[in-house]
Amino acid sequence: MVSASGCLPDRYKRNEQSLQTDSSSNCSDANVPEYRHKLPVTPEEISNSIESATSQSTRYHYKWGYNVFSNCQKERRARPISDNLPIPxxxxxxxxxEMEPCVRDTSLQYFLAEAKKTDGNDYPSAFFYHLFVAIQGQIRLSDPAVNLLTQSTYVKCRIVLDSMMKKKIRRGVRCRESKKGRTNLSLEENILWERAVIGSDDPPKLLETMVYLNGIHFA
Structure with missing residues (x-):
């Protein structure tokens, strides 16, 4: 019904305004695309995701290997110049x-031949191997493509690693006997078998195995 003034009653005006608002809102919603995936992430968030993939305890292990290597470098620099002339x-x-692969391989060869514990004693074979793996872990944090254990670029440092592990066996360098030491000895033996440092494939290797086992059980 139209009022005498020819205008719609107030309640009709309100209904008309509400319909116009709803229509406008529906048009606006229709223009907003619906995204399936999450909001865009920042480079910092990606970096944090990569960093969190490696546990803190593992990072400490990597840092241990890196620090031992860096300490060996520092000691080398303190020696007479003549001692360092033969190497890059x-x-x-x-x-x-940050080293180039060929330089890294050379540096690791000398490190593996020279590294000792803080008390001046040699590392047992198992710990020596873990030291090598820890250094690889630290490198892979910045360059995941590096693999010291498989890539042909690092074959010479792997040969030195195996050679030094065999020398430690012959010299009877092994973990101290204790509850923890027995666990470490088992770990060490597993590593030596996996690395084929000990075995029964040929007479020399069988001899290495006998020396190692005799040292554990009868020394």
């Missing part, structure tokens, strides 16, 4: 994570 200067001045 980069092997004792650059970070292991």
């Amino acid at each position: 200067v980069e092997t004792i001045t650059q970070s292991i994570t």
Whole structure:
């Protein structure tokens, strides 16, 4: 019904305004695309995701290997210049994570031949192997493509690693006997078998195995 003034009653005006608002809102919603996936992430968030993939305890282990290597470099630099002439200067001045592959391989060869514990004693074979793996882990944090254990670029440092592990067996360098030591001995033996440092494939290797086992059980 139209009022005398020719205008709609107030309640009709309100209904008409409400319909116009709803229509406008529906049109607006229709223009907004619906996204299936999450909001865009930042480079910092991606970096944090990569970092959190490696546990803190594992990072400490990697840092241990890196620090031992860096300490060996520092000691090398403190020695007479004549001691360092036969090797590239980069092997004792650059970070292991930044070296070119061929320089890294050379540097690791000398490190593996020279590294000792803080008390001056040799590392047992198992710990020596873990030291090598820890250094690889630190490198892979910045360059995941590096694999010291498989890539042909690092074949010479792997040969030195195996050679030094065999020497430690012959010299009777092994974990101290204790409850923890027995666990470490078992771990060490497993590593030596896996690395084929000990075995029964040929007479020399069988001899290495006998020396190692005699040292554990009868020394």
